[in-house]
Amino acid sequence: MSFSQQPISKKKLLSKEELKTWLHKDYIQDTIAGTSLEKAYTELLQNKKGKEIIVAVLDTKLDIFHEDLKDQIWVNEDEIPNNGIDDDNNGYIDDVNGWDFLSNDKGEFIEYQNYEETRVIRKYDSLFKGRHLEDVATRHKEAFKMYAKVVADYEASLKDLKQILKDAYAWREIFPIAKKQTQKILKKEKLTYRELDSLEKTKQKDTLINYYAGYMKTQIKNNIDLEFIKNYIKRYENRLHIFYNRNYDERKITGDNVKDINDRFYGYHKVYGRVPFEHSIVVSGILGAKKDNGIGIQGISNNIKIMPVVMVASGDEHDKDVALAIRYAVDNGASVINMSWGKNFSTEETWVHDAIKYAEKHDVLLVTAAGNEGRSIDEDKYYLNDYLEEEEIVNNFMVIGANNYKITERLVASFSNYGKKHVDIFAPGIYIYTTDTNNKYKFSRGTSLASPIVSGIAALIRSYYPNLSASEVKMILMESGTSFDLKVRVLDKNDKKIYVPFSELSKSGKVVNAYNALVLAEEISRKK
Template identity: 40%
Template sequence: MINKIKILALSGLLLAFNFNVNAQVAPIAPTIQAPNGWHLLDKGKDGFYGISLNKTYTELLKGKKSTPVTVAVIDSGVDTLHQDLSQVLWKNPKEKPGNGKDDDKNGYIDDVYGWNFLGGKDGRSVGKDTEEAERLFKNLGAQKTILPRDTALYSKLKTKYEAPLMANRAKLKDFQESFQGIKWADSLLHIGLKKDTIKGTDLENFSSQDPKIENARKGLLSLLQGNKMMDISIDQFRDEFGAYVTTLEESVAKLDLPLVNYRADIVRDNYADFSDRYYGNNDVMAKFAFHGTHVSGIIAAKRDNGIGIDGVADNVKIMMVRAVPDGDEHDKDIALAIRYAVDNGAKVISMSFGKGYSPEKQWVDDAIRYAEKKNVLLVHAAGNDSKNIDVEDNFPNPLYLSDGKKATNMITVGASGDLTNGGLTAGFSNYGKKIVDVFSPGVKIYSTIPGGNTYGNANGTSMAAPVVSGIAALILEHYPKLKPAQVIDILVKSCYKPEGTVKKPGTDEQITFSELCRSGGIVNAYEALKLAANYK
C-alpha cells in the first residue's frame, strides 16, 4: 500500500503566491530519531516502543528447539534472489523445478516458490489494475437500467467514488498553477540562498531585499509549515507536490476514460466461474515485487547472518502467493490464494492489502472458513485511510456475509509508531474497537527491497501486519498445537497498553488506545511468548 502525502487545500494559491497565512507552525522535531529496526526493540531497555523481540530471544527462547512454520504472504511478489530471503523461502518439496509438469498434481505447474494468480500462460503478469469502486461504478453505469438490487450500491458509489473525482476536477487547475509557482519559488530560493539543499528552517532564518525572492520565501515557508514538512528539502517538497498533482490529474482522467480490464487480457480465465481456478503462472517476482519483498523481510529475513536486517521469526519459510496488483485486488484471486496457501501447508497467512468494496465477498468468506477448518491463522492489515472500519467498509473483513458471525482465525492490525517518529499511533492507520484487534509497529519499518540486495524504510499497516505474522509464527514454532483463536487470544491479551491518551489517526483529537482497537494496545513478542508458555 502506498501512503498518500497529505497536502493542505490550496484553493487560490496561484503564481501570485497568496499562501495560507493561517497555517500552523510545525512542532520541533525530536532530537532522537528511531533507528533502523526500532520496531524490534524494547521500551524499557532501549527506549523505543518496539515489540521487545531481541529480549524475547535472549531471555525466553535461548537454547530452545523450535518447529518450522510455513508463512504464506499474499502480496505483489518477492525477490527470490535477495541475500536475506533466499534461504528462508518455501520450496515445494513435491515439485521438480523447470520440467513444465505438475509433479505434485495440485493443478499448478512448477509452483516451486508459490503461485502467481495474476499471471498468464504466456508468462506475462498483471502490474497495474483499477480500483474496485471504479470497476463497479462503470460496470453498473454501462447498464441500460440499474436493477433495484443495485440501486443503493450505485447511489453509494456516486457519493463515495464519483463525487470526489468531480471535486478533484474542480480544484485541479488551481493545484497545477500552484505547482508552477512552487517550481518558480524553488529556483529563486536556490539563487537567493546559494545552497544546494534548502529546508524550512533555512527559510525561517533568511530574508531578502529582492521582493520576488522574499515573496517566494514566505510562500514556501507557509506551505512547509502548514503541511508539517519543515524537515524536508524544498526540492523534495516540490517533487512530492508534483506527484500529488499527477495523482489528481490521473484521478480526474478516470471520469472520462473507459474501464480497462487489465486482468482479463493477461489472465484469461472465466472470472465469473469460481471453478475455473487453475490459471496463472509460477513467476512470483513478476517485476512488481517491492511490497511483497518488504513484507517478507519483516517476517523472516535471515536472522544473525551479519547482513541487512533480522526478521521477526527465526524458523519459518515464506510461501509467496501473488494476488495483489498495483490497484485493487480481485476477490477471486484472493479467495484462491488463501486456498492455495492452506492446501500447501501454510499455518499463517499474511495479508497486507485491502479495498472498500467486495462484490464477490462470499468467495473470500468461504476461503476464510476453509482456512478456519484447517486451523490456519489469517493476519490482515487494517488499511491506511485514517478511518474507523467499524463503520466504514474495508475488505476482506472477519464478518461473514451469510450470518454476520466473526471468523475465529482472523486478526486485524492497525499501525503504531514511536514518540520519535510521530507518536504511538500512525496518522494514516485505520482503527476500530470492534474490527481492529491490535496495533503493531508500522512507521519507518526497515526491510528488504528487491534488486541488488538492498534495504529501505516503508510505512503502512502493510508493515504492521507482517510484524504480527512474525510473532504469530514464532509462537507456533514453540507451541505448534495452539489453534488460531488461541494465538489471537495470546496476541490480544499480551499487548502493551499505553497510559493516557494518543492521537486519533488523521486528527489532533486525543483519545485512549482502548477506543482504537479491541486489545487497547500494541503487540509485544516478549509478553506473547511468556503468556504462550503458560496458556491454558
C-alpha cells in the first residue's frame, strides 16, 4: 500500500480556535499537516470498540486529579491503597497509580539534579584528568573522547553561567536604585512607560537620570520587577550550585546506590505533587485527555490509561532511573512507553540499552522525543537512542521530530532536531493545546508534545488491532505517514539556514498519519 505525496499549501495563518485542534486535522481536507485523527474516527472507528491500552508516561510528577485526566489514569487493581504492603509482590509498595523513583516515604523528592556532563566528569576525572588520547588504553579511548568533549563544553558553560550571574547581581542592585530615582523625579509610586519615555527624552543631558529612565522603560516593557530578578538569579544559582556541582549529593533523598543497577526498590508511590518543572501534565493531556466529555481538550483515545512513572527532575535524567522506569512500566503492563525528554551524554548507556532490549522482549513500543536544539542528531549524538556503534539494536524504539501545521518551507518546527538515521518520523509539535495544572489548559510546543502524539496513535492501533506486535506497529506508523514533496528550512551544524528535502530529515521522511496507519493496520492484521 502506498500513500501519495502532498503538494505545498498556501494555507493562511490559523486562528486561536483553529490552533487548538489543528493536530487532528487532515492534510487533504484541511490543507494542514495534521495527523488525520478526526478523519480516522469519522470514517474508520465508528461503532468499533477497542481494548484498554496502558501507556506509561516516564516524566515528572503528574496532576492525576486534573478534570480532563482523572478518568484516564491507570489503576493497579492488584494493589490495596495505602496499606503499606506490597500486595502484588512487584517490589513497590502501594503503587496504585504508578511509581516515583525520585521520592522517599518522608514526603521529600528530588527537585534538582546534576547535568549529565557533571556526572561524566565525576565518573572519569580520576581516570582521565590531565591525560592525552595517546596515553589512554584502547578500551578507554571512546570514553576519553566523550570526557574531553564534556570537559570543554562544561568549562565554557560554567564560564558563561558565572558571567550571567555577575550581570544578574548587578541587575538586582541597579533595579531598586533606578526605580527610586525615577519615582522621586516623577513624584509618583507607579511608573508608566510613557512617562519614563518622556523623562528619558527631556533628561538627555543628565546622563545618569537618562540611563535610569531608559532602564526602567525596559523593565516595565518586559513586566520585570524585583521578584522576577530574584527568581531569575535563583534559577541560575541552582544551575551553578546543583546542575554543575560535582560535589552535590544527588541521591541523598532516594538513598539508593546510584552505581548499582540492582539496587532497584527505592522511591515512593506518590506520583502527584507540585514540582518546579511541570512537564508531565502537558505531555499526558495531549496523549490521553478524556474525549467527548464536553470540557478541555481531545486526547488520542479514551481506551488509553496513563501510567505515571516519575524519573524527571530539573537537570538531566539518571540512566539508572531511566532503565528502572522502563522496566517498571514493562513489568506492570504498559504496551507503549512515552519518554518526552533527552540529554547530550550518557554515563551508563549499557543499563538503558539493556532496558530497551527488555521492553522489546516483552513486546512494548518505546517512543521518545528527538530534542529541541534544532540540529542534526545524526551528526551530534542524542540520548535516548537505540544505536550501538551506529547499528540499531532493537526494532521497538521510535524517535520523534516536531512539525508545524504549515505545508511550506517551515514544515519542520524551527527548534526540532532531525536526522535521516536517528529520527524516525515527525508529528505535530508547535501550537499544541493541552492540559495544565489546576484544571487549566494552555498552548505548548516541543518534540515533547510530538512524542505523545505518536505514542497515542500507536496505542490506538494496539487497541483495535491487539494481534500486532510492537515492531509491526512501528513499521505501520513509519510506512503510512504523510509524505510532503518540498524543501524545508533547517539549521546546519554551523547554525546556518539550509534547505533540505523534507524526506531527508527522518528515516521515514514523513509526518505520522492516524487514518493511514489504521488502514494499513487493518490490512496487515487480516493477513495474520
